[in-house]
Amino acid sequence: MLDALGRAIVTGEFAGKSFPTEAELAQTYAVSRSVTREAVKMLTTKGLLSARPRQGTIIQPEAGWNLFDPDVLRWLLERKFSINLLRHFNELRVSIEPAAAELAARKATPEGLAMIEAGYQRMVAAEAGQDDPLDADIAFHVAVLCAAGNPFYAQFRDVVETALRTSIRFTNRFKGRTASLPAHRAVKLAIEARDSAGAYTAMSMILREVMLLIADAERQEG
Template identity: 70%
Template sequence: MIEPKPTKVRTALGRNLTYGMLDTVGRAIVTGHYDGKRFPTEAELATEHGVSRSVTREAVKMLTAKGLLSARPRQGTIIQPNTAWNLFDTDVLRWLLERQFTLPLLRSFNELRLAVEPMAAQLAAMHATSAGVAMIAAGYARMEAAERGDDDALDADIAFHVAILRACDNPFFAQFEDLVSTALRTSIRFTNRFKGRSASLPAHKAVLEAIAARDASSASATIRSIIEDVMILIRQAESEGAVVDRGAAVLG
């Protein structure tokens, strides 16, 4: 069967039309473009973006695999509730960064950090190689450089925490890298009017020194206190009815 030729000018989807379509529609779903609206049919999407039905169909299949869409008899393709989204998917996490955040979502991210990072620090203290410790030390050095204005504070903070996940000698923990990175990036959208500050260098240095000294309990407790500090601010903001401010920063 020959597909009808698209009737509109193709939108800027990039060279790979399928992945361009995936990115465009996925971002629209996650950022709320379709909230309260009927999700378009494949034919409507193809016409709107100026691509073939086969491109649209493949993109919809990929979004369905990510938990964003569901095809149901007599209902067509509908958007799934965010509880069904694959929040460990790299694309979904990337699109979430462009969404208007709520404090409950920020709290959820940091609750998961509390479940992961203290154990990762404990394992790093127990199992990290000299190269792993050096990688964590390099992340901390970047944080010091950021304090002097010679590096990006958020990127440096992420490098430190990701290095711990990589150094703990457990491939499952390393898989949390994208999620922890996203959680840290969301913090920059959280208001700092309660306690404006950048990431605590002494606290992060204490984590590094505990890992280097093979003090597993101290490494775990110290990184837990860093995340708990952010959780206290979140709970305080929730109690005061605050909203997320995209321009402010709280780092963990």
Template identity: 70%
Template sequence: MALDPVEMRSSLGRNLTYGMLDHLGKQIVTGAFEDTPFPTEAELSKQLGVSRSVTREAVKMLTAKGLLSARPRQGTLVQPAASWNLFDADVLRWLLDRKFSIELLAQFNQLRSAIEPAAAALAAQAADADGIAAIDAGYARMVAAEAGEDDTLAADIAFHLAILRASANPFFAQFRDVVATALQTSIRFTNRIKGRTADLEAHRAVKTAIETHDSQAAHRAMATIIGDVMTLIADNPSLGASAEAD
């Protein structure tokens, strides 16, 4: 049964604009408007029990993310997936609200393979004391996580993001949301196969190469980590179906 406007407004949470953004973004990405015109601002305000200003701001934010476009005499239209900003953290999260996709997982890791080995090589050349310390701290968290003393997912992500920052290249650092999302998805997938989140020895090899300023070894070690994930994806395509059922 559909929620009435009062119930719907309550479901959006305390921040009505972001709640509406999240609600509509999920609907768009999961195909709710494939065969239905996107509602007008007046219709949305009535359906969701919010003001026109809240609606207008949420629609503006969705437009900035590439999900919507406003055209004279045509109203607000849902844009094709090719127009979506896939580097936006919200869009990435909404994509993962759809059914699990082995193809999407492979695409995430293809992007990682183009970014992270290069970032590791740069970190070996450019990382300062703070950057090295952050990488070391990330690895220490991974070790602690193996002993049940930290969160395995958060620790692994912290290690990889520290390397992006240590590269001293602001463009690599801007990929943090994509890399974090790709890692979350990859780790859940690999857990189904290996029963653990990370190969500590492989990650230590990256850390050591960066600390000793060996850029080639850092590139190679990071490429090996991501290559192992790509091999698991290629060798276990049927796990996509089991993930959909979860």
């Protein structure tokens, strides 16, 4: 029920309509009032709804949604594809992932380095048709975030993984091929060499290409 309602709100199914009452929701989804209240409460904590005395339950403007909630982000990415949303997410990546690579070069433990190596080897296997290219690319980027040794980056993992799944799928479609192994190898080698500036630059180059692809797609749409 939570997933169905959240998706319906984010994809605009209630646009121009009043949000159903508790009784209507309970009847529609064949659940108890307590289950309905819990679902509404959870959607409220995600910023999608607000419940006020004498006003009922109201859908909140998109600006108030918690975009760092993995469910909200997943529902957003299930809407009609938007180059604008893709650009917004990758602008966030530009500010986070190079810094994470720089930190990983300085702070990565042997376990963190092993995660990055494993992610890269999955990309090598994917190039040979022995792994999923999308999953392998995500594993590499998530490994760099985790290896940074900063708990805030680790907490960001679920959001990045969810958004990367859409971002990488579409950027790969734009350029007609999978992620560049040499570019990702450059990140890996810089981190292993404890070259923080090199790691920052190498990751920035990957994201620069992504932003250029998005700009090209925006020009084609315009």
